[in-house]
Amino acid sequence: MTDTTPQSRHDPDARGHFGDYGGRFLPEALMGALDELASEYDKAQQDPEFTAEFQRLLSGYAGRPSLLTEAPRFAEHAGGARIFLKREDLNHTGSHKINNVLGQALLTKRMGKTRVIAETGAGQHGVATATACALLDLDCVVYMGEVDTERQALNVARMRLLGAEVIPVGTGSRTLKDAINEALRDWVTNVDTTHYLLGTAAGAHPFPVMVRNFHKIIGEEAREQMLAQVGRLPDAVAACVGGGSNAIGIFHGFLDDTDVRLVGLEPGGKGLDSGEHGATLTQGTPGTLHGALSYLLQDEDGQTIEAYSISAGLDYPGVGPEHSHLKDMGRAEYRAVTDDEAMDAFQLLSKTEGIIPAVESAHALAGALQLGRELGPDGVILVSLSGRGDKDVDTAARYFNLVEGV
Amino acid sequence: MSRIDELFAQTRGEGRGALIGYLPAGYPTVAESKELFAATVDAGADLVEVGFPYSDPVMDGPTIQAAADTALRNGFRLKDLFDVVESVANRGGRAVVMTYWNPVFHYGVDAFARDLAAAGGLGLITPDLTPDEGSEWITASDAHGLDRIFLVAPSSSDERIALTTAAASGFVYATAVMGVTGARETVGSAAQGLVQRTRVHTDLPVGVGLGVRSGDQAAEVSAFADGVIVGSALVTKASEGTDAVAALTKELAEGVRRPRA
Structure with a gap:
């Protein structure tokens, strides 16, 4: 596992542990992508060009x-x-979701990946992701539980307007949890070209610390x-x-x-x-x-x-x-x-x-x-x-x- | 030498791959799943993987997801897992458990290892636990004499293959393709390369899974791997009953015995 450097006393340890919590509990097939993401995020944080571009999008967009x-x-x-x-x-x-989405979309470009997948519950993260992908010319697929596509139909239309493909998820409870399961299955299949733009400060290291930052x-x-x-x-x-x-x-x-x-x-x-x-x-x-x-x-x-x-x-x-x-x-x-x-x-x-x-x-x-x-x-x-x-x-x-x- | 070590010593001696069959415990019901496992053991599976039906199987494709759903809807409980493992052992078969990590963590890692060993289980395959987070399991498996089967993938770096194989015992599970479980027309071409890369770092047997569904594919994989792992194809047959499972198992067992090219 590629170690990330803690930047402050509130950062997790090098392997993503906040006290007893965090870490990485995902299939081995994704460990390479997580290492790459952690390493690229570490470099981006130190790169004035990346931070300037992120700040420019936050203020100007x-x-x-x-x-x-x-x-x-x-x-x-x-x-x-x-x-x-x-x-x-x-x-x-x-919503606040745009902050994280712009950061991760810039990282996606930096990693040379062309396709973004995301999960969404209410649709806020999905809309934000579709927006950033439209802005930065990335292919976008959003997984959304069928229960949520019904109660948030307008956001489904918004994402489609923005050029994203919305895939309703009919497994399990047909809500956010299952949308994440389906996005993980997509990621493990298409990890070479695809970044999983996780919408919350959860998941495997480095997502919790990166999304928080x-x-x-x-x-x-x-x-x-x-x-x-x-x-x-x-x-x-x-x-x-x-x-x-x-x-x-x-x-x-x-x-x-x-x-x-x-x-x-x-x-x-x-x-x-x-x-x-x-x-x-x-x-x-x-x-x-x-x-x-x-x-x-x-x-x-x-x-x-x-x-x-x-x-x-x-x-x-x-x-x-x-x-x-x-x-x-x-x-x-x-x-x-x-x-x-x-x-x-x-x-x-x-x-x-x-x-x-x-x-x-x-x-x-x-x-x-x-x-x-x-x-x-x-x-x-x-x-x-x-x-x-x-x-x-x-x-x-x-x-x-x-x-x-x- | 563990019983899994003995198995692979035997199959290597016979110049063939071992046949490893996966079925979910409790599918479609606990009682029927015991019969299905018995059928695979009787028809020539060298080792069976007893799957734990879990609410969030992120590495599984539609076939195994649906089977896990069915098992859970039909009332499968964790204690049934040990019961099914014991039934395999009593039938003269060898069983390992394949499970996502949370049920083990929640049960208590040492308690799970203790109860699995007591039921006659030989080890654990952990699709979402890598050695990085595996220290508690490594201690418990040592304490209770269980093998720990970790996974390697086509995306694994040589560094990670070294780390994974150093922590593994019994055999190494090589996922043939990047993706979820499910029968495929062709086994990924990445599989053979992955097996070769894995052998650089370990003498442990290497089993190949993800996508095998026929005797021909079993023969093809058996030519370069120590074990041929069949999951979704058997699960599909399980919905048709014990005869269908036995027939496919026989075909696969014949496949792994074809002379290697």
């Missing part, structure tokens, strides 16, 4: 830096605490903006966690600020007691899935349990290994938010601030409402508004009975 917006009318429902939104919803393609700009910007606009750091940072990429990105800006609480909000679905949820860190146990050792929803035989959430982007039974490490160290805390709590926050932000959030991000907003009540009137909370809710209007219309006959 994705629209960074994203805004920091105070949400005072929303915060009236949070015990008087002040709430600030890190507006990843304003990025091109409507492409997203840590969220936290770096937010920290500077808090200091410039508010004159202080937040008491707590709230972010939703499915695989955990937006959360790890924003958390990283504050890891060394030990007074800042880092709070990850997992999908509680229909309630933890119902068994229908995706609360991997709060309810799971360590196990391997999709290449890494991390917390996992599994049964007594080690079979993966299907996750559930109203949000297609969060119903994943695994989670990025660095979150497992932060949980065990006690540096971050994780709680579950139910579908109903998330949808209440979804509606509340829409009506009080004129911002329709992604249902994923609404989990973070619901967490912020809880934290505000706990912190009281002096509290200051930073929320990762990881995506916009245009894609979720159909879900919301059904949930709130907003349209006759739907």
Whole structure:
């Protein structure tokens, strides 16, 4: 295995371990590609041309830096605490996903590969990947569970408009987990020409550290903006966690600020007691899935349990290994938010601030409402508004009975 | 010398490849899978791979995915795996288990090794565990006298083949093509090169899998490998019953015995 050089004390060891978690649990056939990726990523990080090109795309194409917006009318429902939104919803393609996608697409070119495959749940990562592939002239295939192609039909159309091929996955639970399985099968077959552009900070080394580093700009910007606009750091940072990429990105800006609480909000679905949820860190146990050792929803035989959430982007039974490490160290805390709590926050932000959030991000907003009540009137909370809710209007219309006959 | 070592010493002495047949435990049901394994043993499989039906088989193609789904839907549980292994041993066969790593990790690596050995199993094939993350398994397999069969692939560098074969015992599993399991018209041309590259680093027997489905292909692979591994083609026959499995096994057993060119 090619060793990567840890750049900071928050980096994993040379073989991708964050404490007890991470590593590489994938077929030998993929080890060469993972070594190549780790080595090329290492070189790219040291290459001023690569970092300049990445920065140019982030500012000139994705629209960074994203805004920091105070949400005072929303915060009236949070015990008087002040709430600030890190507006990843304003990025091109409507979510934080574009950061990682642009970075990995540039790496794909650098490795001389011509074809990109990706998985997607809600479609945000798929749309972002299709976008970057259109921009950089790469062939693009997106795997998406059949359940998700149905509930996110508009995003399927978006990806196809952008020139991507969308392949519905009908195996297993027909959601994100199975889309990843199918993408891995494609990768092992076509690894010479193809880069697997994984959409979250999970999977085998070097994906968790690489994806996190492409997203840590969220936290770096937010920290500077808090200091410039508010004159202080937040008491707590709230972010939703499915695989955990937006959360790890924003958390990283504050890891060394030990007074800042880092709070990850997992999908509680229909309630933890119902068994229908995706609360991997709060309810799971360590196990391997999709290449890494991390917390996992599994049964007594080690079979993966299907996750559930109203949000297609969060119903994943695994989670990025660095979150497992932060949980065990006690540096971050994780709680579950139910579908109903998330949808209440979804509606509340829409009506009080004129911002329709992604249902994923609404989990973070619901967490912020809880934290505000706990912190009281002096509290200051930073929320990762990881995506916009245009894609979720159909879900919301059904949930709130907003349209006759739907 | 392990029983797998003895097997390959024998087949090498006979100037032929060993026939290694894969079927999932519990497919279509636990009881029927025992009969299917018995049929392969009786019809001439030198070694059987007892597959663990897993929820996320990322290295498997549609045939084995579907069989694993069926087994799980029909109530397969982990404890049944040891039961099936024991039935193979009682039939006079030799069994190794092929499993994705999480069920072993979750059960407890040492406990799994202990219970597999107690059931008469001879080793473990680990498609998503490489020696890089294998230290606990290496300790447990040593403690319980099990062979650890790691995989090499056409994409493996010489450095990785050296690392993998140094950690392996019993035999080395060479994946003939880049891809998932499934019967193919032709066995990859990469297979022979991979076997040759592997032999540079080890005296361990090398078995070739992924794509073999007929007696002719078995003969072709047997000409350059120590073992011929057949999975999906047998699984397809398993859906037709024990007679179909026995017939294919006989054809394959005849294939590995054809004089090497």
